Amino acid sequence: MxxxxxxxxxxxxxxxxxxxxxxxxxxxxxxxxxxxxxxxxxxxxxxxxxxxxxxxxxxxxxxxxxxxxxxxxxxxxxxxxxxxxxxxxxxxxxxxxxxxxxxxxxxxxxxxxxxxxxxxxxxxxxxxxxxxxxxxxxxxxxxxxxxxxxxxxxxxxxxxxxxxxxxxxxxxxxxxxxxxxAKQDLAGKHILVTAGGTREAIDPVRYISNRSSGRMGYSLATAARERGASVTLISGPTNLSAPLDIKPIIVESAGGMLEAVMDYYNNANAVIMAAAVADYTTRKVQSTNQSKIKKSNKNLELVLRPTQDILATLSKQKGRKGRVLVGFALETHDLIENAKKKLKAKDLDLVVANDPKTFDSDAIKFSIIDKKGKISAFPQLAKSQAAHMILDRVSAYVR
Ligand SMILES: Cc1cc2nc3c(=O)[nH]c(=O)nc-3n(C[C@H](O)[C@H](O)[C@H](O)COP(=O)(O)O)c2cc1C
Known part of the structure; x- marks a missing residue:
């Protein structure tokens, strides 16, 4: 080699x-x-x-x-x-x-x-x-x-x-x-990668978020660039430095991420949704409240409503162009079963199944499941290495 x-x-x-x-x-x-x-x-x-x-x-x-x-x-x-x-x-x-x-x-x-x-x-x-x-x-x-x-x-x-x-x-x-x-197997292709967690505002100073660090998405963006792709990286707020040669588009909420993804979707050959997008966001009553909720001795009840699912929205618009859709499934139990369900429900080409230990770590233990139900299990790898393993699969699908 x-x-x-x-x-x-x-x-x-x-x-x-x-x-x-x-x-x-x-x-x-x-x-x-x-x-x-x-x-x-x-x-x-x-x-x-x-x-x-x-x-x-x-x-x-x-x-x-x-x-x-x-x-x-x-x-x-x-x-x-x-x-x-x-x-x-x-x-x-x-x-x-x-x-x-x-x-x-x-x-x-x-x-x-x-x-x-x-x-x-x-x-x-x-x-x-x-x-x-x-x-x-x-x-x-x-x-x-x-x-x-x-x-x-x-x-x-x-x-x-x-x-x-x-x-x-x-x-x-x-x-x-x-x-x-580095293979140049993605030269001439446009890969859209999402990364990090989103923030759903409760009031102007508080938000609901998750433990995603963004490292997997950033590693994927870096690896796709190394392999010759032009890369759009859409990211929730993270502490990471921008990958070489890529200027991330930073968004705040699940809604913001959906908008940004839709802006770039048309030109993408593949979309890899590594971001941990909030499944629920705060109801209008809180998010339109422009002043900080004051502390009191009473319980505070937040009403949450489901966000619009980005992958499901994209899969409805896959179109003739044959865009490749890759999702990530992070589950605390029945990982493979739940990942398979996600793959089917959202008509994905590939799903990467991993557990919460991945959060905030430089390493990931994961399985890739394809449409035919074939499962490839990988040992714990540095995310930079895992990114190349995932792209090896993506590149086989990208036309
Ligand atoms: C046993 C031992 C282990 C050390 N390990 C490290 C280390 O892991 N990283 C580091 O930055 N300095 C470490 N140091 C301090 C460096 O050796 C020291 O700063 C030295 O001047 C650096 O020289 P160099 O960078 O020219 O090799 C260690 C020192 C000792 C005595």
Whole structure:
């Protein structure tokens, strides 16, 4: 798969550096030529000899090392032939240095000298990851087209259980491979993706919503773009940054999402409804109330009315053009049965069944059910990977 590809794997000093051994092995198995560059501090955690043995190439820790004497100006000659520079693990320090254009060691010099795609897998303590300075640096790098994978939530070496773990080697290798050999099977197609939860106003300051983070929809939009599609992303309010090359259309309520979807539906070859659209909205009596409901000791009863179902509305207008409709079914019980019912009732082409653990997570365990009732079950995957699995199916339907 990666036979003609050269990858520079840059390793900085996080305890997650031991997982980089697995990354090298997997990349080599896929046929890539791998060169490892390490920071001085990283060599305290895993020895360069390990990576030299696994990669079959000298490990670059010092640009002036006699070991590299056969490679003239290594930071230029190697970066010129690289297809991807993967930094895994990437410390807060390296993120900061790259964002500031610092080149005071082999790793940062090679990053600054490279024009190939760059993928960063951060690893750090949650306090560091949540530090605004790190956040600003990450934002800056994303704007400069650096791709990111992770960090994930989970148990960290320091004992904390929170966000900061480096993504697993399989997910990193799969992301690297998708960047290098992304199929262009959706080129010339227009894919409409919805994402996030909607908000139904109770009064000018309060609303009813759900736990959707929008990550699945954003991953789908990113993956469809990578595969050559033009993408319209319609999203409820989220905390996510806009995917590269896509300007999301932000809507507030289920009604707003329906309107926006209808605006773009005619030009779409496929609609993937990953948004968690409210099934109920507040009755007129509350939503037209322009002043905040005052606190009192009496019970407050909200009357809710059903919203207009977007997928059902779209399926009635599918028309001759043969648009592909994909729904998501999130259920707390009888997942597959309920997902099948949804597929039938709304005349969908595909339905992605998943459970509430998906909310606010970077990973998803899911099944795809098609019109013939065929069920394909997938293990827990990073949403970025899951998005490609879903698009593999969508692309088979899109005309
Ligand atoms: C055992 C150990 C583990 C560390 N893990 C991390 C980490 O996961 N992420 C991080 O940003 N810094 C981590 N640090 C701190 C960095 O090693 C430190 O900031 C260092 O100066 C970064 O150097 P480098 O980015 O050039 O590799 C760790 C330090 C130690 C001693």
């Amino acid at each position: 990666l036979h003609d590809k050269t990858i520079i794997l840059a390793i900085s000093s996080s305890i997650a550096a031991y997982k980089s051994c697995e990354i090298v092995s997997q990349l080599k198995k896929l046929g890539a030529e791998v060169w490892v560059v390490m920071t001085r501090e990283a060599t305290n955690l895993v020895t360069p000899l390990t990576f030299r043995t696994l990669s079959g190439n000298p490990v670059i820790c010092d640009l002036f090392s006699p070991e590299l004497s056969k490679i003239p100006v290594p930071h230029i000659s190697l970066t010129k032939k690289a297809d991807l520079l993967l930094i895994a693990p990437c410390t807060a320090n390296i993120i900061g240095k790259i964002a500031s254009g610092i080149a005071d060691d082999a790793l940062t010099t090679m990053v600054l000298a490279s024009s190939c795609q760059k993928l960063i897998a951060p690893a750090m303590n949650p306090l560091m990851w949540n530090n605004v300075v790190v956040g600003d640096n990450v934002k800056r790098l994303k704007k400069l087209n650096f791709e990111f994978i992770g960090p994930e939530e989970g148990k960290l070496a320091c004992g904390d259980e929170d966000i900061g773990r480096m993504s697993e080697p399989e997910a990193i290798v799969s992301k690297a491979a998708s960047l290098l050999v």
